[in-house]
Each structure stands twice: as C-alpha cells, then as structure tokens.
Amino acid sequence: MPGTKISRLVGVAMIFGSLLGTAFASNAAEPNLNLSDEERTQANKIFFERCAGCHGVLRKGATGKPLTTDITKERGYDTLVAFITYGSPAGMPNWGTSGELSESQIDLMARYLLNEPQTPPEFGMPEMKASWNLAVPPDKRPTKKMNDWDIDNLFSVTLRDAGQIALIDGNTYEIKTIIKTGYAVHITRISANGRYLLVIGRDARINMIDLWMKEPATVASIKIGMEARSVESSKMKGFEDKYAIAGAYWPPQFTIMDGHTLEPLKIVSTRGMTVDTQDYHPASGARGKPQSSKIWTRVGDQSSRR
Numbered sequence: 283m284p285g286t287k288i289s290r291l292v293g294v295a296m297i298f299g300s301l302l303g304t305a306f307a308s309n310a311a312e313p314n315l316n317l318s319d320e321e322r323t324q325a326n327k328i329f330f331e332r333c334a335g336c337h338g339v340l341r342k343g344a345t346g347k348p349l350t351t352d353i354t355k356e357r358g359y360d361t362l363v364a365f366i367t368y369g370s371p372a373g374m375p376n377w378g379t380s381g382e383l384s385e386s387q388i389d390l391m392a393r394y395l396l397n398e399p400q401t402p403p404e405f406g407m408p409e410m411k412a413s414w415n416l417a418v419p420p421d422k423r424p425t426k427k428m429n430d431w432d433i434d435n436l437f438s439v440t441l442r443d444a445g446q447i448a449l450i451d452g453n454t455y456e457i458k459t460i461i462k463t464g465y466a467v468h469i470t471r472i473s474a475n476g477r478y479l480l481v482i483g484r485d486a487r488i489n490m491i492d493l494w495m496k497e498p499a500t501v502a503s504i505k506i507g508m509e510a511r512s513v514e515s516s517k518m519k520g521f522e523d524k525y526a527i528a529g530a531y532w533p534p535q536f537t538i539m540d541g542h543t544l545e546p547l548k549i550v551s552t553r554g555m556t557v558d559t560q561d562y563h564p565a566s567g568a569r570g571k572p573q574s575s576k577i578w579t580r581v582g583d584q585s586s587r588r
C-alpha cells in the first residue's frame with residue numbers, strides 16, 4: 283500500500299542507500315520506538331484483545347512464545363513484521379495475509395513489542411456487561427431436543443488458531459457444525475442437564491451452546507477478563523445449572539454468572555489472597571464451596587501445565 287510507514291521507510295532506505303552506500307541503508311530503516319498516546323492506546327487494545335490470550339498479558343508466553351524485549355530486540359523490527367504478517371505453521375496466526383490487521387497496524391505492533399510490556403487493563407462489571415450477549419433468551423429456546431444428534435456421543439474439538447470448535451458425531455465422525463468461539467478454546471464442559479456446552483477461550487470469551495436447538499448454536503456469550511482457562515456450571519444437587527463460574531489469570535478474579543444466560547452476577551478478586559482463605563461465600567459455604575474449590579483446583583492444575 284503506498285503511503286504506509288513500511289513502504290515509506292523502504293523508500294527512504296533506498297534513497298539513502300543509493301546516495302551513501304548500502305551500509306547506511308539498514309540504519310535508515312530503524313523503526314521509531316516512541317509511540318504516541320494514540321498509538322499506545324491502539325496497540326494496547328490490539329494486544330490485549332488479540333495477542334494476550336496466546337502470549338500472556340505480561341508477554342511471558344503461554345501457547346505462544348514469550349514476547350519480552352530481550353527476545354523481540356534480538357529478532358528486530360523486520361522479523362517481527364514478517365512474523366505478524368505471515369504467521370507460522372507452529373500456531374502463530376497470519377494477521378497480515380488474512381487481512382485481520384492492516385500494514386500500519388502491523389508496523390505499530392512490531393514497534394510496540396520492542397517497547398517494555400504495559401500493565402494489563404482491568405476488566406470489571408461494566409466491561410463484562412458490555413461484552414455480554416444473550417443471543418437467545420431462555421424462554422425463546424426449545425423445550426425439547428429438536429434435532430436427531432446423538433448428543434451423548436458428541437466430540438467438541440478445539441480448532442485452536444481459527445477460534446472455533448467443531449462438533450463431531452462420535453459414531454460416524456461426521457462434522458455436525460463449526461461454531462465461532464474465543465481463541466484456542468481451553469476447556470469444554472457440559473451442563474448438569476446435558477443440554478448446554480460451555481467453552482472458554484484463552485482470551486476469556488465464554489460461549490454457551492444449546493445442543494437442543496435444531497441447529498445447535500451459541501445462545502449466550504461473555505468475556506470475563508483478558509486471559510482465562512476454565513469454566514464450569516454448578517452441578518450440586520438443588521443447584522444444577524443455576525450458576526456458571528469462570529476463573530481468569532488476568533485480572534486475577536473469578537466470576538459467577540447465571541447458569542442459563544451467563545449474566546455476570548458477582549466478581550471475586552483473588553489478588554493477594556492465599557488459597558486457604560479464598561472463602562468467597564462463607565455464609566452459605568456448605569452449598570457453594572465444594573463446587574468452587576473443585577474448580578479452583580482445576581484452574582490451578584492447568585496453570586502448572588501452561
């Protein structure tokens with residue numbers, strides 16, 4: 283694209299190169315590492331929405347490699363641009379060639395990664411509510427199963443880099459449908475009633491899929507943070523699917539949602555608390571606690587793996 287930073291820089295490099303010899307040309311293409319406030323805001327938005335789920339909010343790496351400045355500086359601007367543009371077969375999406383990011387956004391992200399990591403943004407009730415989408419309210423959902431799927435023998439397969447799941451018949455291996463989700467779905471859970479599928483991406487986006495619909499699809503979705511790994515619906519007797527819970531790495535908190543709509547009800551911070559005293563519901567703990575502490579253990583287990 284004419285007029286973009288990269289082509290302008292290349293143009294400048296070529297002029298200097300022809301005047302002063304090639305040794306100077308590479309210096310002329312040094313990127314400007316100072317980001318304006320506006321650029322920093324845009325880069326933060328792109329990073330925390332689209333990159334942090336795989337690279338970690340502090341850029342220390344997860345599914346994706348660490349992107350701390352000791353590494354990015356060694357790679358250099360041109361390599362970063364190429365990586366972000368073309369991706370790699372090892373799981374880095376091709377943001378440029380897929381058209382997801384423009385040339386100038388990629389230039390910005392390469393310069394951003396050469397700067398020290400920024401403090402990740404908070405994600406509280408206003409942000410959650412804004413991200414919450416109740417596509418099909420409970421009273422608009424079927425009252426019995428409307429399809430001939432064998433939902434007791436169904437695989438939910440994470441299509442990691444596409445940000446999708448495939449639902450595959452366990453008898454025939456037929457792909458029944460593909461559903462858009464968060465990035466790199468980490469956990470899939472079935473509701474107590476066997477009807478809903480809950481999936482959570484590493485970017486903390488939860489999808490609730492109704493397997494009773496004629497064409498099973500997302501009936502509710504929400505983003506509960508910037509980076510997360512696990513979701514579960516309440517299974518305890520008397521509380522079946524009343525609530526859903528999801529734990530986030532960032533911000534360090536868990537969120538309790540309505541089990542049928544994913545409406546966020548309560549956010550509990552886990553910042554600065556020890557495992558022993560994270561007693562989020564002491565008054566009626568006998569009911570709420572076993573389920574939540576079980577989930578928390580699971581989140582912990584996964585964090586040691588990834």
Ligand code: HEC
Pocket residue numbers: 328329332333334335336337345346347348349353357362365366370371372373374375377391395442443465466
């Ligand atoms: C779906 C997961 C995923 C997402 C989302 C993702 N990356 Fe990556 N990224 C990876 C993986 C995996 C690698 C390592 C690939 C390899 O080694 O070939 C990687 C590698 C990279 C590298 C090269 C690191 C090195 O050591 O050379 C850069 C730069 C990078 N990613 C930037 C980004 C940016 C910027 C974004 C957001 C716009 C992003 N990534 C989003 C998975 C991801």
